[in-house]
Amino acid sequence: MTTLRLILGDQLNPLHSWFAQTDNNVVYTLMEIRQETDYVLHHAQKIIGIFAAMRDFARHLAALGHRVHYLKIDDTDNRQSLPANLDALIKRYQAQRFEYQLPDEWRLAQQLQDYCHNLPIPGQASDSEHFYTQREDARELFGGQAHWLMEKFYRRMRVKHSVLLDTNQRPLGGRWNFDHDNRKAWPGVPAVPYDNRPRHDHAELWQDIVAAGVNSFGAADADDFRWPLNRQQVLQQLDAFIADVLPHFGDFQDAMSRRSWRLFHSLLSFALNSKMLNPREVVERAEAAYRHGQAPLAACEGFIRQIIGWREYVRGVYWAKMPTYVLQNHFGHDRPLPSWFWTGETQMNCLAASIGQSLQYAYAHHIQRLMVIGNFALLAGLAPEAVHRWYLGVYIDAFEWVELPNTLGMSQFADGGLLATKPYVSSAAYIDRMSDYCKGCRYDKKARSGDRACPFNALYWHFFSRHRDKLQRNPRVSMVYRNLDRFAPAERDAIVRRAEAVLADLDRL
Ligand code: SF4
Incomplete structure (x- = not known):
């Protein structure tokens, strides 16, 4: 009995339990499709980054012995939508079961739920095993309140997951939030650490994308594209951030300068949001850096708040308020973008x-x-x-x-x-x-x-x-x-x- 398992472009999580063992009865599929390139006009590097990381992930799974069916954007049998490709793959492999990880986007969650509803074989969703929280956690915490204060959510997360707490379960340093210490302008010192992220040659992939007729904007130049594309590159970037950048992140997290486009920011958000990196790994490393005296508390707390506070909180808001949230327009603003x-x-x-x-x-x-x-x-x-x-x-x-x-x-x-x-x-x-x-x-x-x-x-x-x-x-x-x-x-x-x-x-x- 063959099972077809779908991996979306932002589900490149090598730690997922799906991959703990190989099974010849399971076929994994990843697909580069116009449905996903075209629902909004994307920056060229976003399309390149996601497709390149997907291709790398597919190679990684195949090297581990998993069966993988990868659809490139210009493959002749690529039908360019999730349902059409899934129909064809279920038929091709005579799959008797379909499985997917819960998407983080409402649009895709609905599409896959509807798809399974009409499917003649069993379809099942499983957790993406990435986030600290469940989709409904913020709704349960705030309910019908008019204002959903992130700080309340964040303190609960700190306690629940024992992050930056002393032995009495009180916040280290006596405060939950060191934001007031983290608002310095950057005078040019300390120097921003050298950017040692690898350069990638994506000329061939970019040709495929252009030839397929995908519209985009922004620079596609290889010199500017230095985003991590696999687990190894992500972990190298995490190491470099913890050692060289985090100690200054707090002081200058709100600073801006024409002399440095990244200043002391981690540049880990792409790796996190595509799930190549798990938030727990990041939080544990940042807390350990403080406990080992490698970075000040204000920097570590400010950084950790972004991960277990803001990131998880906005996800909860999203799932509580979609699909109508996108239509909100409190001030009735209607001017087009300049x-x-x-x-x-x-x-x-x-x-x-x-x-x-x-x-x-x-x-x-x-x-x-x-x-x-x-x-x-x-x-x-x-x-x-x-x-x-x-x-x-x-x-x-x-x-x-x-x-x-x-x-x-x-x-x-x-x-x-x-x-x-x-x-x-x-x-x-x-x-x-x-x-x-x-x-x-x-x-x-x-x-x-x-x-x-x-x-x-x-x-x-x-x-x-x-x-x-x-x-x-x-x-x-x-x-x-x-x-x-x-x-x-x-x-x-x-x-x-x-x-x-x-x-x-x-x-x-
Ligand atoms: Fe400063 Fe010019 Fe921006 Fe005004 S428009 S805030 S003067 S940089």
């Missing part, structure tokens, strides 16, 4: 740098995503679903379960404050404090009105002014309204004129 989201060609240095590196490396770190690109998108009233689709396409680590709540909820406040306690927006002052972007920018970081005034400044006040009815009762922004109401009428008029001029011509900024 053209420079696809080119990086804007005179605003901060956006040119943040979008430019996103297009070049398929990566920007969380403050660039939240406080530069997302900040501008929210201030300018860009349509949240369009912003979501851009983030989902551009970042190599963007899978909908993690990207959507971060973009729509955290960044665009489109859910009305389920995740974020206030809209994450700022004027130029914050960007100037945390980066070197404002030096040499065409725009004046201090001015609020006039042709050379930084667009963030006028848009900031315009945003709070136009959404007063929705925001002024929020205690976290009451100070903003007090300041807004202190402006003289002439100044307020000048700010509105500048903001409206900016909004009328976003493409030319």
Whole structure:
């Protein structure tokens, strides 16, 4: 009796119990399909990265003795959709059973559930054996509450999994959260460690992708593509991060600089989200680094919070709120994305740098995503679903379960404050404090009105002014309204004129 087992492109988990032993009655299939390349316009490196890692994983399984059927994007018998390919493979192998790992994306979960419902043979889903939590954990914790505070979820995770606790189950260092210690700008020292990630020759794969007619954007150059593609490369990158980068991660996790696109970020998100790396391994290594005196507590706590806090929490939000979450639009924003989201060609240095590196490396770190690109998108009233689709396409680590709540909820406040306690927006002052972007920018970081005034400044006040009815009762922004109401009428008029001029011509900024 043959069983067909499906492995999705973000299920490259070599530690999964499926692979503990070989079984000649099991055929594993991985498939490069247009269904997955085309549901949103993707960065070239995202398509290359996932396909290259899938090919590597298939070779790894075959080398272990597993039976593997791999469908390349340009194979003539590739029907380019999951159901059509599965039908053909079930027939070819005369499979009498179909199994898959629970997808993390609602769209795929529905598709496979429907597929199994209509299948004449038994179909069964099993856990992906990757996450700490179950899909429904956040819903059970927060229920009908209006605000789902991540910090509450995070502290429970720390206790439940005994992470960074003393013998009395209290947080090490006496605090749960060291965020206030982790907000330094980067003055250029310490030096950013040498990037020793391997370069990959993906010319042949890229030719296959282009020949198959897949549309993409962003740089596909081999020099820029250095993402880990298998377990060995992932573990080397984890070692390098723990030894050389983590000690400085905390201090500079919110910093931004034109001199370094990655600063002290781990670049492990692609490996984690494609499941080549298990979050427990990462958390254990980071905690051990603190306990062995290799990295300060603030750095380790801040990093671990991203993994067992934010990452697991947003997954819970996603599964609790889909499928309608994607339609949320609290402010009714509807402007299309300016053209420079696809080119990086804007005179605003901060956006040119943040979008430019996103297009070049398929990566920007969380403050660039939240406080530069997302900040501008929210201030300018860009349509949240369009912003979501851009983030989902551009970042190599963007899978909908993690990207959507971060973009729509955290960044665009489109859910009305389920995740974020206030809209994450700022004027130029914050960007100037945390980066070197404002030096040499065409725009004046201090001015609020006039042709050379930084667009963030006028848009900031315009945003709070136009959404007063929705925001002024929020205690976290009451100070903003007090300041807004202190402006003289002439100044307020000048700010509105500048903001409206900016909004009328976003493409030319
Ligand atoms: Fe960005 Fe304004 Fe600073 Fe220019 S002045 S880099 S537009 S924040």
